[in-house]
Amino acid sequence: MNWDAIFPKGSHVTEKTTRYTVYTVDFPDGSxxxxxHRVLPGILLVFNDFYTRCGFRNEKTRPGFIEVNHCLKGSYECVLPDGRHISLGMQDFSFSDMGRPMERSSFVSGEYCGLSLLIHVETAEQSLNDFLGEQIPFSDIFERLLYGEGVLILRTDPRIQHIVSELYHAPDGGHSGYYKLKTMELILFLAFHCDNKSAPAHPCYCRNSARKVEDIARKMTENLKRRYTLSELAAKYHISMTTLKTRFAEVYGETPYQYLKRRRLERAALLLKTTDMSVGEVAETVGYQNPSKFSSAFTDYYGTVPREYKKDAVLEQSIPFGAGANGNG
Known part of the structure; x- marks a missing residue:
């Protein structure tokens, strides 16, 4: 199987060993x-590390393949061909049909780290059953999970976080067997503990309505110091307050306030990690006038105070994301 053809347009191999292959994509503002890692025939485990706001457009249709994504850091948004908007935040999962690819995507916070499972269903079903020693109709299960929608979203499901966290921190040596076991555990969980009720309902709004909400979200975050009221935005984009709130939740899976707060904190994390700005300067840049409120919100979201986050980020800069994954850590 030629896995190279599965990766996004513009990807090129920059490192290849017997254990893993590194693909790199260059963007105007980053990379x-x-x-x-090939864990089983038909199954590829991929550790993603993006520092860019750009994304991908008009990806190739790849029938017979599905993709599982987990967001560890940052956020990711995409628009499907039918106009639906999908947004992944920290610890969210998506399960999607690569035969119905996205129309466009972006890494909205400028940073995205996570993992993907790329699965060729027919080949993977045989290898999974050979590994388990029994016949499980994985192709039927996957089809049921997608339920005709082409995508399943799992929001910060605590039942599977331990499986994923262990994939990010594989022990030194023996990665191949360890990844095989943990990948199998994750697929079995998805197969037998999830259902299509977790999938976002097919929205009953037109493309024009979705575009307005997308424009509103962009307006809210283009200058994080600027505070808009919902009434101002509703009036500017000729949409009622009720419709704005309803459509925003349908498109992004959260309220306008939750969305704005998340984007502010994600931007703050990126600034702390990549600049010499002080915590107070970062707080002001992302729209917090009170540093203590910023610190409290940041700690609630990231589990550590901004100062410690910045200190840890400096230490991490010398260690590539997924170093254990490429056999270096």
Whole structure:
């Protein structure tokens, strides 16, 4: 199987060993790397590390393949061909049909780290059953999970976080067997503990309505110091307050306030990690006038105070994301 053809347009191999392959994509404002491990025939485990706001457009249709994504850091948004908007935040999962690819996508916070499982259903079903020693109709299960929608979203499901966290921190040595076991555990969980009720309902709004909400979200975040009221935005984009709130929740899976707060904190994390700005300067830049409120909100979201986050980020800069994944850590 030629896995190279599965990766996004513009990807090129920058490192290849017997254990993994590193694909790199260059963007106008940054770059991304994808470190791929073949764990079983038909299944590829990929560690993603992107530092860019850009994304991908008009990806090739790849029938017979599905993709599982987990967001560890940052956020990701995409628009499907039918106009639906999908947004992934920290610890969210998506399960999607690569035969119905996205229309466009972006890494809205400028940073995205996570993992993907790329699965060729027919080949993977045989290898999974050979590994388990029993016949499980994985192709039927996957089809049921997608339920005709082409995508399943799992929001910060605590039942599977331990599986994923262990994939990010594989022990030194023996990565191949460890990844095989943990990948199998994750697929079995998805197969037998999830259902299509977790999928976002097919929205009953037109493309024009979705575009307005997208424009509103962009307006809210283009200058994080600027505070708009919902009434101002509703009037500017000729949409009622009720419709704005309803459509925003349908498109982004959260309220306008939750969305704005998340984007502010994600931007703050990126500034702390990549600039010499002080915590107070970062707080002001992302729209917090009170540093203590910023610190409290940041700690609630990231589990550590901004100062410690910045200190840890400096230490991490010398260690590539997924270093254990490429056999270096």
């Amino acid at each position: 991304g790397t994808m470190t791929a």
